[in-house]
Amino acid sequence: MKPSASELLLLRSLWQKEELSARELHEMVAGELGWSPSSTRKTLDRMVAKGLVSRRDLHGINVYQASAExxxxxxxxxxxxxxxxxxxxxxxxxxxxxxxxxxxxxxxxxxxxxxxxxxxx
Incomplete structure (x- = not known):
């Protein structure tokens, strides 16, 4: 599935760092997207549903990893x-x-x- 421009920005961050929390991802892209943290989380939820990223719980914090190669x-x-x-x-x-x-x-x-x-x- 082809990622949107904003999804690609999040994927790029994950390709570089491998695994990040929603907060860490938001901090990395906030300047480029101008989003609120809740918008970043909603986008990540859509990306999980699309199969572009995976999510796991790490000590009570959701961390994300790129599924799209x-x-x-x-x-x-x-x-x-x-x-x-x-x-x-x-x-x-x-x-x-x-x-x-x-x-x-x-x-x-x-x-x-x-x-x-x-x-x-």
Whole structure:
């Protein structure tokens, strides 16, 4: 399932930190979204229902972890952008993503393989 822009922001935080409470997530994205903590919690609840994140109780605090895998999600969103926004049939070069604080060099190579594989399908 394709995450919305706000859901993607929360996922990005979880991909970087692996597991966070709703409060920690809210503090990370509050400046970008301008939401109240209750809006962040409601969005997280929707994301749990969609299967984008999982939730568990840790000493009485709900903590969240990304269920949506980082590279397949990025590959799908990249294909969607390239095809539906730019009108291209070929993927963007992976060099477009160099310098990202979200992707390591190994992940860039894996993303390139995912994009090439899906382009051949």
């Amino acid at each position: 980082k590279l397949p999600t990025i590959a799908a969103m990249t294909r969607d952008f390239v095809e539906n926004v730019l009108g291209l049939k070929a993927p963007l070069p992976v060099s477009t993503f160099s310098g990202s604080d979200l992707l390591s060099d190994d992940e860039l190579r894996e993303l390139e393989a995912l994009l090439a594989k899906d382009d051949d399908a």
